Amino acid sequence: xxxxxxxxxxxxxxxxxxxxxxxxxxxxxxxxxxxxxxxxxxxxxxxxxxxxxxxxxxxxxxxxxxxxxxxxxxxxxxxxxxxxxxxxxxxxxxxxxxxxxxxxxxxxxxxxxxxxxxxxxxxxxxxxxxxxxxxxxxxxxxxxxxxxxxxxxxxxxxxxxxxxxxxxxxxxxxxxxxxxxxxxxxxxxxxxxxxxxxxxxxxxxxxxxxxxxxxxxxxxxxxxxxxxxxxxxxxxxxxxxxxxxxxxxxxxxxxxxxxxxxxxxxxxxxxxxxxxxxxxxxxxxxxxxxxxxxxxxxxxxxxxxxxxxxxxxxxxxxxxxxxxxxxxxxxxxxxxxxxxxxxxxxxxxxxxxxxxxxxxxxxxxxxxxxxxxxxxxxxxxxxxxxxxxxxxxxxxxxxxxxxxxxxxxxxxxxxxxxxxxxxxxxxxxxxxxxxxxxxxxxxxxxxxxxxxxxxxxxxxxxxxxxxxxxxxxxxxxxxxx
Amino acid sequence: xxxxxxxxxxxxxxxxxxxxxxxxxxxxxxxxxxxxxxxxxxxxxxxxxxxxxxxxxxxxxxxxxxxxxxxxxxxxxxxxxxxxxxxxxxxxxxxxxxxxxxxxxxxxxxxxxxxxxxxxxxxxxxxxxxxxxxxxxxxxxxxxxxxxxxxxxxxxxxxxxxxxxxxxxxxxxxxxxxxxxxxxxxxxxxxxxxxxxxxxxxxx
Numbered sequence: 001x002x003x004x005x006x007x008x009x010x011x012x013x014x015x016x017x018x019x020x021x022x023x024x025x026x027x028x029x030x031x032x033x034x035x036x037x038x039x040x041x042x043x044x045x046x047x048x049x050x051x052x053x054x055x056x057x058x059x060x061x062x063x064x065x066x067x068x069x070x071x072x073x074x075x076x077x078x079x080x081x082x083x084x085x086x087x088x089x090x091x092x093x094x095x096x097x098x099x100x101x102x103x104x105x106x107x108x109x110x111x112x113x114x115x116x117x118x119x120x121x122x123x124x125x126x127x128x129x130x131x132x133x134x135x136x137x138x139x140x141x142x143x144x145x146x147x148x149x150x151x152x153x154x155x156x157x158x159x160x161x162x163x164x165x166x167x168x169x170x171x172x173x174x175x176x177x178x179x180x181x182x183x184x185x186x187x188x189x190x191x192x193x194x195x196x197x198x199x200x201x202x203x204x205x206x207x208x209x210x211x212x213x214x215x216x217x218x219x220x221x222x223x224x225x226x227x228x229x230x231x232x233x234x235x236x237x238x239x240x241x242x243x244x245x246x247x248x249x250x251x252x253x254x255x256x257x258x259x260x261x262x263x264x265x266x267x268x269x270x271x272x273x274x275x276x277x278x279x280x281x282x283x284x285x286x287x288x289x290x291x292x293x294x295x296x297x298x299x300x301x302x303x304x305x306x307x308x309x310x311x312x313x314x315x316x317x318x319x320x321x322x323x324x325x326x327x328x329x330x331x332x333x334x335x336x337x338x339x340x341x342x343x344x345x346x347x348x349x350x351x352x353x354x355x356x357x358x359x360x361x362x363x364x365x366x367x368x369x370x371x372x373x374x375x376x377x378x379x380x381x382x383x384x385x386x387x388x389x390x391x392x393x394x395x396x397x398x399x400x401x402x403x404x405x406x407x408x409x410x411x412x413x414x415x416x417x418x419x420x421x422x423x424x425x426x427x428x429x430x431x432x433x434x435x436x437x438x439x440x441x442x443x444x445x446x447x448x449x450x451x452x453x454x455x456x457x458x459x460x461x462x463x464x465x466x467x468x469x470x471x472x473x474x475x476x477x478x479x480x481x
Numbered sequence: 482x483x484x485x486x487x488x489x490x491x492x493x494x495x496x497x498x499x500x501x502x503x504x505x506x507x508x509x510x511x512x513x514x515x516x517x518x519x520x521x522x523x524x525x526x527x528x529x530x531x532x533x534x535x536x537x538x539x540x541x542x543x544x545x546x547x548x549x550x551x552x553x554x555x556x557x558x559x560x561x562x563x564x565x566x567x568x569x570x571x572x573x574x575x576x577x578x579x580x581x582x583x584x585x586x587x588x589x590x591x592x593x594x595x596x597x598x599x600x601x602x603x604x605x606x607x608x609x610x611x612x613x614x615x616x617x618x619x620x621x622x623x624x625x626x627x628x629x630x631x632x633x634x635x636x637x638x639x640x641x642x643x644x645x646x647x648x649x650x651x652x653x654x655x656x657x658x659x660x661x662x663x664x665x666x667x668x669x670x671x672x673x674x675x676x677x678x679x680x681x682x683x684x685x
Binding site for chain 1: 627634635641
């Protein structure tokens with residue numbers, strides 16, 4: 001191990017050490033330090049994001065730790081949005097947790113370690129580091145899902161997530177062992193070389209399919225989505241906000257890296273599987289969401305649908321496709337964080353409400369919130385000129401370029417069906433009579449997050465280059481260019 | 482060679498037989514005991530393969546910790562086996578189906594066993610041959626050097642598991658009397674003991 005290795009992994013080491021420091025601080029001060037620990041966690045996450053660009057400026061692939069870890073523009077891009085998503089979730093949680101009397105200083109620290117696991121996921125260059133990172137990401141998330149340990153629904157959510165997560169890890173490991181057996185290595189570069197030299201054998205295909213099943217569980221793509229609605233509904237809302245963004249970005253980025261970098265030559269083996277789960281997710285996300293009355297469940301189905309759209313880009317298997325995936329995830333982050341900022345503030349006389357009907361007449365009682373939610377819903381439905389339209393445009397055009405016209409058409413149909421339930425929320429807000437007004441006491445930070453994400457979603461088309469150029473650079477690195 | 486083959490069949494046979502007993506015995510305590518037997522014989526198989534470190538770990542971790550923990554839980558909880566078994570027949574067809582699919586997949590792999598030409602070069606790294614160093618020593622040589630990243634990450638996972646267990650189970654109960662050493666040491670004689678002069682024949 002050299003000094004340059006440590007420098008490459010420095011943001012991760014920094015987060016791990018800060019997490020331990022905060023843990024000691026929290027143990028000494030007790031649960032009343034939660035607010036301080038939360039803000040320090042946010043600060044640490046932002047510092048780690050800054051370190052990515054200070055120490056890994058070029059974006060050229062740097063392989064460290066004996067080939068287990070890779071740092072490149074693709075990893076930087078994904079990590080930036082992962083850290084942003086996690087930091088925003090922590091900011092939104094501070095006030096909520098205090099109001100709901102869930103005061104545990106470990107909560108932000110667990111999120112910090114989950115973010116560390118996600119960063120290691122997108123930097124994995126070996127099946128072993130992939131698995132270890134995936135576990136480091138999942139384990140804290142199981143715990144935070146059931147952080148409200150006196151609530152039956154919250155503990156059920158955590159348990160369900162844990163059991164199904166363990167099952168998916170098992171499938172993933174089985175796939176990894178098959179791949180190791182048939183290529184003789186766990187290193188991505190060595191696997192790529194073995195695939196290029198020896199072709200794709202049946203055993204390798206089985207391995208890839210099992211690996212994909214495990215990863216599809218992590219991105220909650222159909223048919224591995226069963227846990228999503230229950231976990232989203234049962235977990236406390238800031239936790240759901242975290243689940244909806246950061247782990248999804250990490251898992252999709254990992255999915256893309258695994259498919260393109262070691263198995264780029266074996267595209268015939270995995271392309272049809274990605275197409276299938278993409279179609280299933282889009283269809284399920286748009287159809288099953290229609291019957292939902294709880295907004296958190298609705299967001300769960302919506303995120304399943306969005307994962308389907310993002311996978312359209314991966315199914316193309318081209319550089320423009322991966323660029324589309326990365327743009328999609330970045331915009332998805334802004335839309336979702338904004339929406340959850342609003343869901344977090346849905347209170348009637350101090351108690352949380354989660355029904356879609358509780359939003360009735362929001363345009364009259366709190367017009368600002370209604371306007372922001374309208375922007376997010378129109379954007380998720382994919383209505384131009386909002387950001388959500390462009391993210392879909394990039395993935396669909398990549399699919400058409402790669403000759404997957406049917407997939408693109410199915411995607412457009414699913415997005416039209418999905419528009420129904422997004423528009424229904426807008427209808428409820430603007431045209432239904434208010435039953436009981438939503439409290440108008442949104443915390444300052446949440447309000448700021450809502451405003452900024454709405455601004456980004458609305459005006460993305462004016463200056464898209466930071467997101468689009470970054471994604472283009474990330475995709476080109478993955479294809480070795 | 483004959484002795485090795487005999488030992489293999491002995492260990493493998495007992496492993497399979499006790500695995501069957503784990504799922505079929507009526508008493509959960511017996512199941513756990515058979516599980517321990519299965520672990521021991523698997524450890525024997527590892528020794529035959531020359532992987533003595535794995536064998537010892539299997540005995541220490543699985544038998545010493547995991548199985549004993551199982552036993553503890555089984556004895557602590559009142560598991561009603563009859564109730565657990567109610568669905569057994571109902572799940573049998575689907576379980577058989579899954580088993581058959583897995584078996585066919587295994588057969589498929591066995592039939593299509595092709596190794597890539599690079600495997601020779603890849604397999605040699607980074608562990609030296611068994612004849613030169615024992616595999617415990619070989620593991621020790623790479624775990625803090627070659628695989629330090631994974632080793633530390635695994636340590637973080639354990640840390641997170643520990644935090645999680647504390648977060649989910651630790652409750653600070655009201656009214657529990659705790660020992661406070663500083664308070665005990667700070668205590669003066671004057672506040673703990675009073676000397677009373679008792680007049681003779683009158684009592685207190």
